[in-house]
Amino acid sequence: MELIFIGFFAALACGIGLYAVSVPQDGRVWWWLAAAIVGLVIASKLIGDSGTGAIFLDLAELAAVALVWSHGTPEAAAAARKYLYSIIPAIACTLIAGSLVGTGAEVPGPALQKLVVCLLIVGFALKLGLIPFYFWLPAVASAAPAMTTALIVSVVDIATFGELAALREVSPWVFGEYAQVWMVIALLSMFGGALLALAQTELKRMLAFSTINDMGFLLLGLIIGGPAGFAGASLGALNHALSKVILFGAVGFAERQIGRTVTLDTSGLAARLPLAGAAFIVGALVFIGVPPGFGFVAYWRIYIAATQFGGPTLITALLVVAALDLLCYARAIHRTWLGPAQVPVTGAPAYLAPGVLACLAVMAVLLGCYPSILTGAAASGLLAMAQ
């Protein structure tokens, strides 16, 4: 599974790189920091679940803070500060927890166990921007360039989620007895993220809240565990990474072309930017798990796991959230991209960036049509992980 994640990150890095050639980001510093983030994340995956790997990932998170700062605007600096103030305690929490229990394979005493679990929940909730510890994510999404946020949520966050998945494997006791607490965080993130996304008018903030919502889904899969839960969470993480690059990329490209923030009142963008519009629409539908997109491959597993774990009540809750997601994205698609064009395009014509996004969108659909390419290869690893 780690190899699949590494391959995915590398592919996304290539896509993001090509996109950034076409849609200039924040100069040379951006390139260095982006390369550092991808390099550190891949290195952390290659090293595995040792302490060094975690440190590499923490460094990637700090580099992500610098990436936001590099944008240079006062809003970006404020968002970066928020991000930093979240990341530092998060790193502290996870490091202290790690130092208290060592490798985590042995179950500590009850008091220590509770302390460690609390530290881990707070640490990962801060890193992943889960509700109620989500403050930095919408601020970063709003202030930083779209592809910067994409890099954070698709690479850094997903790698952090991978770290959490590894922890689930090595130290199942962290989740076993405390599943209810994790579940509350997951459900809060799912429902809260979905409703907050629905309440946004600015597309980048909407995407940020939908990231929180999706993280809730992934966390739920991880908490429930079992073959379906693990596989659902892992594949969902890949889907999240791929879709969010497409979605943020399309919005970023549109912002560059129209010279202002994309909101729900920016109607008819697809008439001017058809390829980016198509990529956004496909990316959105894939992200929320509509077949034949890749998202469905993850979601059906999470639904199965949820039905096995919580019966009709939990599957109903999940489908209600899925319905909210659909309403949210359908509104974004229709009020931003479709309909008669109302905003003039001022940017120079560019084909590479939308081309890259379209290729990623096609990839997301092909993976949904024939997921055996991934799931077949990963099945044995996932099964071993589940056992």
Place this chain on the structure above:
Amino acid sequence: MINPVFVPTGVLFAGALLEIVLGGVLSRAAKGWLAFLATAIALTAVLAMMPDVIHGQVLTATLFNWDAGISLTYHVDGLSILFMLIGTGMGSAILLYAVGYMAEEEEGTTRFYVLMLVFIGGLVILVCSANLLMAYFAWELIGLCSYFLVGFWYKREEAVDGARKVLIITHLAGYGLLAAIMLLYVRTGTFLWTDPAVGAAFSGAIILLMIVAAMAKSVMYPLHTWIPEAMNAPTPVSALLHSACYVKAGVFLIARMYSIGPWHGVFGNLLLLVGCLTMLVGSIFAIAQTDLKRLLAFSTVSQLGYIVTGLALGTNLGIAAGLFYAASHALFKGTLFMCAGAVQEATGTRDMRKLGGLSARMPVTSRVWLVAAAAIVGVPLTNGFVAKWLLFDAALEANQAVVVVVAWAVSIITTFYFFKATLSVFYGMPAHDLRVEEIHEVAPTMQIGLGITGALCVVFGFAPQLVMQPVIEPAVHALGFDWQVQVTWLGVLTGSGTIGVTVGAAAVVVVAALFGVGAYRLVRAPAGHPVSVFTGGDPLPEGDTLGAADFAEMAEAAFEPVYSLDPDPLYLLIWRGIKDAAAGVRRFATAGLERQPFLTAMVCAAALFAGVWLL
């Protein structure tokens, strides 16, 4: 060697792939011919499978391993063949029609043909899949195709609004099917509906969830409101949506539920109620329409009510009636849509108030329309007559007198609004601003497309046994029912309840004809003669006759209470409630949580510590 079972699917998807690859070099017409060819080959392949299925065989095969442990496995029985024939048969005619229709379209023809082929291919997968998860996959695949096709003209407000409604209503209801599949899997450990364990676990909420999903797809009241809004799509899309590939998916699911396990009882009665209500509401809403395609859309709602009612009867005759009606409806509704599209193509409008007198300028279209309209009304010698006859017979046999009365009343209303549409569009004097001299018959491919399906309405009316024995009977057997239908030439039943049904059907025809004559006199009173409307002493001004609009107003006034049954205001209320809830959460988040983020984080962390400690 390729298993013949997969040929229809393979050819359709290969056609879509070829369209993508060659889209840049082929002309618009060539793309159309390619799509038609692919569908025609798929139809031939389905026909080639029929002999085995007629002899009671079930063709099974596994195409490929879609996901870890989940295969695309086909289980082709009589029901699959029936719906594949509807999909590929109507698809072929509609794509032939589309060659001419799309010839002037400046952009998006590759996208159009790819989506049409995938749409039909999706239906084939749905009706053949033995795996419920793959069936759901196909269910949503056709949903997505219809969304993109309805929104084909994505720069037009009305087209994308319609598409949005299609997506929201059908996809949300589709979660019912997904939840049902998940519950079945958790109970049985398999996705294969052919596994007897699935049948044993098929009960309660699972059935209800599937029915809800089917209701949205097959436009049952109150989940029907997406279909009139989907009318701003290209006509071939409307035709395919209404006749073959979309609304029929819901019908298929209801029928297939009989194969999965016993479910009838209380759910059957519920569905009967929904079917009857849908018949009535659809037809009453159809009267009030002045847009030709919207009228046809509401008539689809009404006709689907007939089909579902037949299936909901749950008897040998009822199932046969429902399935034969589904096949017949595909033919006449597809034809009517193609005719409506031809009218719009020729005149630039589908507003019946702006049309009239087209029969002289468009003789082929008007004659085919007449045949199809006769079929939907249930005039003898058409397939619609046989379908209605069977349904009345089935309802009588099942002692469902209310169903007979409702179906009879709806037949009359159907006659009324089809007279209105026919007279307003094809007969009488042309509307003032209609440039009659510039109107002429549509392209030959379009005429052939609608001509074929129109002719089949008569062929299967004269000789229903051509479709009964080889297609409907195996489908009925596939659902576990006995074949009890005996028909002769001209569709006359020779089996049970002959006298009652004959008298009933004859009465329907006579009353409908009388009603129609009355309607004709009102719609097109001879010009220059006073209209017998009391105006205070003087006749209406010369040339001021009653037209479609007047009828719409009359109907609106007469059926005012029924129009309040429109569920859209309720959906709007739900949407506003969700939006208000989202706004409330946002206010709480921004004014409370986000104003002091670090304080909030610390408080939440402290609460978390306390919570964990108490566990």
